[in-house]
Amino acid sequence: MLKMSMKTWLGWVLMLCHACLITGQIGGGHGKPTRYHFSLLLPAATTECFFQQVEQNWDLHFSYQVQRVPGFQDVSLSAWVTSPVGTREGIVLNRPFGKISFTASASGDFKFCISNISGTYGEKQVYLNIEVSCNTMVAEKYVAANDTLTDIQRFQRRRLSKFFLKSNMAAILHDL
Structure with a gap:
C-alpha cells in the first residue's frame, strides 16, 4: 500500500482542483454562454x-x-x-x-x-x-481562485524540492 504524507496528498488535491478549473469542469467553462x-x-x-x-x-x-x-x-x-x-x-x-x-x-x-x-x-x-x-463577477472569482491555486502549487513545489534536496544530501553524507 502506498503511503503519502499530508503535504503530498494536499499537493495532489490542489493539482486536481487546478486542472478542473483550467478545463472548465468547475464553473461551466469560464463565461462561455x-x-x-x-x-x-x-x-x-x-x-x-x-x-x-x-x-x-x-x-x-x-x-x-x-x-x-x-x-x-x-x-x-x-x-x-x-x-x-x-x-x-x-x-x-x-x-x-x-x-x-x-x-x-x-x-x-x-x-x-x-x-x-x-x-x-x-x-x-x-x-x-x-x-x-457565467456572471463576470463569478468568472473573476474563478480566475482569482485559479491564481491562488497556482501560487500554492509553486510554494508546494519549492518546499518539496528543498525537502528532497536535504533528504538526498543527508543520504549521500550518511553513505560516506
Whole structure:
C-alpha cells in the first residue's frame, strides 16, 4: 500500500482542483454562454415550458417574438421564468415580444414558459432565445481562485524540492 504524507496528498488535491478549473469542469467553462435559438408552433390555448440547469449567480436572458399567426387574430403571448425553488424571476404579459433578464438566485433547473392561453383560435409561430452565461463577477472569482491555486502549487513545489534536496544530501553524507 502506498503511503503519502499530508503535504503530498494536499499537493495532489490542489493539482486536481487546478486542472478542473483550467478545463472548465468547475464553473461551466469560464463565461462561455450557452445559447438556444429556435422557433416553435404554439397551439391555441396551450402553454409550453422548457428547463435549463443553471448555477447560482449566473446571468439568464429569455426572449421571444411572435413570428406568424393565421388570419387577424391576437398576436400577444405571455412568458415567465420560474426558479428551482418556485419563485417567479420574471414575467411578460400579453405582448407580441418580450425579454426577461436576471441573475440566478439559486442553482438548479429553471423553468422557461411561454403561453398562448389568449389565442383560442389558432396556433402561433414563436421564435425563442434562451441564453445562460457565467456572471463576470463569478468568472473573476474563478480566475482569482485559479491564481491562488497556482501560487500554492509553486510554494508546494519549492518546499518539496528543498525537502528532497536535504533528504538526498543527508543520504549521500550518511553513505560516506
